[in-house]
Amino acid sequence: MRTGVKVLAGTVVAASLAAAASGPALAQESVKMGALATLEGAFTVLGEDGMRGVRLALEEFNHTAGGKKIELVTGSSDASPDSAVRAARKLVEQDGVQILIGPLSGSEGLAVKDYAKTQPDVTFLNGSSAAQDTTLREPAENFFRFNTDGAQWMAGLGEYVYNEKGYRKLAVLAEDYSFPYTQVFGFLEPFCRLGGEAPVDARFWVPIGNKDYSSVIAALPDDVDAIYVALGGADAVNFLTQYEQAGGDLPLIGGSITVDQTVLGSKGRTRDFVVGTPSAGPISDTWDDARWAAFVEAYKKQFPDGFPSPSLFAHAYYVNTKAALLALDKVNGDLSDGGKAFRAALSDLEFETPTGMVKLDDRRNAVADIFLTEVIEGPEGNLVNKTIKVIPQVNQTLGVSYDDFLKYGAVSRENPTCE
Amino acid sequence: MDRRRRPLFFGDAVLAQVPPAVWLAVVFLVAYPSFASDFFTFQIGAYSLILGTISLSLMMLAGYGGMVSLAQLTVAGLAGYLVAILGDNSVGVMGLGWPWWVTVPAAILAAAIFGTLIGLISVRTEGIYTIMITLAIAVAFFYFVRQNYDLFNGFTGFAGVVPPTLLGVYWRDPVPFYYLSLAVAAFFFLAVLYCSRSTFGLSLQAIRDNPRRMRAIGFDVTLHRVTAYFLAGLIAGTGGVLMVWFNGRISPGSVGVDVAIDILVIAVVGGIRHPIGPFIGAVAFVLLENFAIDLIDRERFNTVIGLAFLLAVLFSPDGILGLWNRFGDRLRFRRPTPLQKLESSGAD
Numbered sequence: 165m166r167t168g169v170k171v172l173a174g175t176v177v178a179a180s181l182a183a184a185a186s187g188p189a190l191a192q193e194s195v196k197m198g199a200l201a202t203l204e205g206a207f208t209v210l211g212e213d214g215m216r217g218v219r220l221a222l223e224e225f226n227h228t229a230g231g232k233k234i235e236l237v238t239g240s241s242d243a244s245p246d247s248a249v250r251a252a253r254k255l256v257e258q259d260g261v262q263i264l265i266g267p268l269s270g271s272e273g274l275a276v277k278d279y280a281k282t283q284p285d286v287t288f289l290n291g292s293s294a295a296q297d298t299t300l301r302e303p304a305e306n307f308f309r310f311n312t313d314g315a316q317w318m319a320g321l322g323e324y325v326y327n328e329k330g331y332r333k334l335a336v337l338a339e340d341y342s343f344p345y346t347q348v349f350g351f352l353e354p355f356c357r358l359g360g361e362a363p364v365d366a367r368f369w370v371p372i373g374n375k376d377y378s379s380v381i382a383a384l385p386d387d388v389d390a391i392y393v394a395l396g397g398a399d400a401v402n403f404l405t406q407y408e409q410a411g412g413d414l415p416l417i418g419g420s421i422t423v424d425q426t427v428l429g430s431k432g433r434t435r436d437f438v439v440g441t442p443s444a445g446p447i448s449d450t451w452d453d454a455r456w457a458a459f460v461e462a463y464k465k466q467f468p469d470g471f472p473s474p475s476l477f478a479h480a481y482y483v484n485t486k487a488a489l490l491a492l493d494k495v496n497g498d499l500s501d502g503g504k505a506f507r508a509a510l511s512d513l514e515f516e517t518p519t520g521m522v523k524l525d526d527r528r529n530a531v532a533d534i535f536l537t538e539v540i541e542g543p544e545g546n547l548v549n550k551t552i553k554v555i556p557q558v559n560q561t562l563g564v565s566y567d568d569f570l571k572y573g574a575v576s577r578e579n580p581t582c583e
Numbered sequence: 584m585d586r587r588r589r590p591l592f593f594g595d596a597v598l599a600q601v602p603p604a605v606w607l608a609v610v611f612l613v614a615y616p617s618f619a620s621d622f623f624t625f626q627i628g629a630y631s632l633i634l635g636t637i638s639l640s641l642m643m644l645a646g647y648g649g650m651v652s653l654a655q656l657t658v659a660g661l662a663g664y665l666v667a668i669l670g671d672n673s674v675g676v677m678g679l680g681w682p683w684w685v686t687v688p689a690a691i692l693a694a695a696i697f698g699t700l701i702g703l704i705s706v707r708t709e710g711i712y713t714i715m716i717t718l719a720i721a722v723a724f725f726y727f728v729r730q731n732y733d734l735f736n737g738f739t740g741f742a743g744v745v746p747p748t749l750l751g752v753y754w755r756d757p758v759p760f761y762y763l764s765l766a767v768a769a770f771f772f773l774a775v776l777y778c779s780r781s782t783f784g785l786s787l788q789a790i791r792d793n794p795r796r797m798r799a800i801g802f803d804v805t806l807h808r809v810t811a812y813f814l815a816g817l818i819a820g821t822g823g824v825l826m827v828w829f830n831g832r833i834s835p836g837s838v839g840v841d842v843a844i845d846i847l848v849i850a851v852v853g854g855i856r857h858p859i860g861p862f863i864g865a866v867a868f869v870l871l872e873n874f875a876i877d878l879i880d881r882e883r884f885n886t887v888i889g890l891a892f893l894l895a896v897l898f899s900p901d902g903i904l905g906l907w908n909r910f911g912d913r914l915r916f917r918r919p920t921p922l923q924k925l926e927s928s929g930a931d
Contacts, residue, residue, distance in 0.1 A: 204885055240876055240884070244836030245742075250626065254873050257622035271739060275832065278742065340730070341738040371729060371738075577732075 194233040195497055197488065198255035200266025200276075201291055201481070205242035206373065207269060210477045214268050214291055216467050217474070217481030221489060223466060229489040230497025237261055243268070245275035252276050256286050262499045263488050263506075264288050265481060270295035270314070270343035280304040285502035287510070289488050292480035295342045296349070296575050299529035300560060306503070308510050308528045310487040311480035312446050312558065314343050315350025315575070317420040319534040319558040321444040322355030325417055329442070331389040333361045337380060337403065338394035338419070340369040345575040347394045347419045353562065353572065356582035362392070364578050374399060377406045384414070394419030400427045408437045420445035423539050425473060428547040438547065441539045446480070447519055448535035448551040449473050450542075459518030483517045483530075490515055520554070529560045612765060616758045625757035627873065631865040632764040633829055636771055637822035638849040638861030640698075640815035643775050646855035647784060648811045649791035651710075654701050654717040656846045657724045658816050659823030660838030662694035664728065664735060666744060666827050673743025676736040683747040691820040698816020699809060706808045721843045729835035740834025744827050755828060764825055768862065771818045775858040778814065787811055852895045854904025863903050867891075 199218045202211035215238065227234050237259045239251035248267045255261045264286060267276050273293025280288040281304045290298065290309035294317065299309050325331045334355070338344035352362055366388060368380045380403075384391065391414050395403055400422045418441050421427075428438070447456075459482075463474040470478075491509040499506055514523040520533035533556050537549035561569035573579050616624045641655045668677040670686040681689075705716040728735040746754035746763075754763055778784045787807050790797045794804050827833045836842075845868065853864020871891055875884040899906040 238876065242836075242841075244839075245832055245834060246830045246837055249830070250630075250873075253622065253626055257620070257626070258873070271834070275742070278831070371726070 194235045195229070195263065195492060195499060196235050196237060196259065196261040197485075198237050198239060198252075198259065198261035198264040198266070199291075199481070199485075200239040200241060200248065200251050200255060200264060200268075201477075202243045202268045202272075203238075203240035205244075207243045210292075210475065211240070211268050213471060213475045214266075214477040214481040216463070216470055217478035217483075218265055218485045220463060220466055220478070221482050221485035224462070224486070225489045229492035230495060232492070232497035234489070234492075239266070241267055241272060243272060245271050248272035249275050249279050252279055256283055262286060262503060263492075265485050265488065266291040268292050268477060270298075270346070271341065273298040274342070277304045277307045280307045287488070287503045287507055289484040289510075290480070291484060292477045294346060296346045296560075299527045301570075301574070303527045303529075306507060308484075308487070308507075308524065310484045310522055310524070310530045312530050312532050312534065313350075313560060314346035314420065315353075315562065316530075316532075316534060316558045316560060317445045318347055318350030319444060319562065320536045320553060320555040321417065321442060322351050322353065322360070323358065324442060324444075324536055324552070325390065326355055326358045326360050329390070329415075331360065331415075331417075333363075333388045334366075334417070335384050335388045335391045335414075336362055336367040336394075337391055338367075338369060339372050339374075339396065339399060340577075341372065342575070344394040344419065345577065345579075348392070349572075349575040349579055350562070351392060351394075351417075351419075352580050352582050356580050360582070362582045364581060367577065369577055370395075370399070372399065375402055377403045378410070381407055381410045381412060384412075388414065390415040390417055392417045392419075393422050396421040397427070404438060416441045418443035418539075420476065423549065424475065425449060425471060428539065428549075438539050439541055442537070442552070443539070443549065444534055444536045444555075445476060446532065446534060447474075447476050448537050448549055450548050451519070451535060451551050451554075455516065455520075456518045479518065483522065486517070487513055487515065487522075521557070525559055526566075527560070531557050531559045534558045616761050621757040624761045627866075627869055629757070629761045629764040629825075630829060631862065631869045632761075632768040633822055633825045634846070634849055634869065635853075635862035635865035636764075636768050636825065637819050638846050638853065638865060639768075639771055639775060639858055640818035640822065641846055641850045642853075642855045642858060642861045643778075643818065644811055644815050645850065646857075646860075647779055647787050647791060648808055650705070650808060650811070651714050651847070652701065652705065652717040652812075652815075653714060653840075653843050653847060654705075654720045654724075655698075655815065655819045656843040657721045657838055658694045658698040658701070658819040659826060660724065660728075660833065661697050662690040662820035662823030663744075663827030663833045663837065664741070665690035665693055666824055667741035667833055668734065670744065672741040674736055674739065674741050676732075676741070677734065678741075687824055690824055691817060694820025694823060695813050695816035698819060699813040702809045702812025702816075706805055706812070718840070718843075721838070722840055725835055725839050728838065735835075738835060740832060740837070742832040744831055744833065746828045755831070760829070764829075767821055767825060771821070772858050772862070775818070779858070783807070783810070848892055852892050852902050854902030856901055857904055860902055860904040867895075867903060 199215060201214040202208060222234060222236060237255055239255045241248040241251045252264060255264055267273055268291045270293050273290060273295050274297060276288065277298050284306060288307045290311060292311060294314040296313050296315055336348055338348055366385050370380065393403065393416055416438065423438060423441050423443050460473055463470060463478065487510060491506055491513055494509040495505045511524060514521060522530050522532040525531055533554050535551055536553040536555060538552050539547055540550045542548040615628055619628065637655060637659045641652060644650045644652050666686055669679050669681045669689060670683060671680055672678045701717060701720055705713050708716055729738055731737065752759045754760055786802055790804050790807055798804050849864040849868045850861050852867060854860030871888045875887040879887050895903060
């Protein structure tokens, strides 16, 4: 019996490893779609809203496209590139998804794009990740992004604050990673070209989750006209509260997730202080348009426990999922050629989203409308973003040719230098 | 003491007396890629072996030395970073382009020295204070690499770090990479097993049990502990090199506190009394991490992972390994002949 026990103990690894070691089986009657979002870690709430976007699109198509049932498999990452690639690999290689929607965050997108190159027969559509180089430099043939990137989201804001607000010199405060770099670049590039200034030593980069902004506030120069703030979620709330308490009186300019509903909805005295803050992004809560209203209505109906209004994450996942479903319709759900026809259909796709028409450029990045907004006090005393202007069909190279745009260099803390 | 009767899990490494179960496990592990899919070979198999190797370094410190260090992942992370910094990466920061046969030994050695320094700092503390000091080091390293741009490229870290192509084999392909990980894991597994029965290993365990007595009879307690940190650093550093090759990238998130705690969880759940424990724990961890999301509502799958580990620790404080051993004891209890009983009690 001792031997028996030893066999048992010695093969424990064997037993565990052998569990379910079988390859994926492809069912012909249905199409397997994977959805990857941050369902753990700091961005959980955002990831959940992204998943709502996926389900909203599937519900709209009654879980059927091109005559085939869509089978959804979800995956989760924690916003780190490693975990995003592990989750993508599991969905593709184990669950056998033929289409993958995701990921959510900027650096994850760069990693999943690199992974996509190793899986040429699987079609990847972005979730909401908005780093520039996911599609700009060394793009993957099978990675499509039907949402715009963080630099596109800033379209029109630089010109607006220079011309309309009359700002000439700015300080910058942003989180220290790829997405805010992209936003700062997109904002400063036109602003500086017009003649504005944002000295490198007046740019402050804080880690995500920074709580204490007193040293940043003390170091803010006096001779600037306004502060451009690209912080998200709790970071934005913390900064605004502390800046207000410190008696700060400089006007603000907001990044795409700095003055959105997650921040404006928070309690406290920051409220009056942010009224009048201009910002820009891929959606506008209060856009007076039937397509947007219908989208918000559908979102509220399907997810009573969601946000009061869909976030840009729900929007981006929705748009990308819908693109996949529309293209599936076009090829009658036929992915038997390794998705070649499907990807061709995606490349040619042009369709109506809740925020206007979207189409792709040569590197499979979206060209879409961007909303210039300003914070106002709403009818019920709540703060909302008023749509000032819709900037139509913004492309990734912000209006210049691809080769000229590459000369601007990769986004970083010091690009553009702007002096 | 009759050595032939000593059970495997207490560290008998004489080749001729290796029981059939071990041969079975060896055959299984070697044959594994022939029937497993690429996904199971690479992401389950190789990844378990890598996590197991890093956890093994913690098991060695905690199980034999009584020193629970949360900084072993930090040591592994340093080795991973050094591979990206000294070798090639696709980010355009650092990447000195040294050949792999310089980069890899340098990274492992530097990691081991770093581990030794951690040992020097924390070795005079006991129990919870060791955990706190090593946790502080892990957190400091995490924030340092996140905010240092010149050397560690800050938040973005490094990407495009790949193993070399050698002998016509691209070592990141699933099957070669699996065998590479298996070879490394097996080497360190046997090394730790051997070490635990050596004079050094036995004195280390004696120091764990009663440092004052060991000091009184003339052993250099500090030196033994620091040496253990150095050896554990070699193991963790090698695991770190494999980890960066596995992911192809490394960033501050790879050396964060949550991952450091994962390493501790793997060691504790697997069992820290025998070097096989961390590998069992790693397999359980990787399987749960990958498949828990399929078992339950996607918003609750982390709860499943947590509950599984809670149950494992609750019902078996010495991990899955302890569960197996106790299961074995129970089976043995049913039909022992008086002679067997005598022998087994003598051996244990």
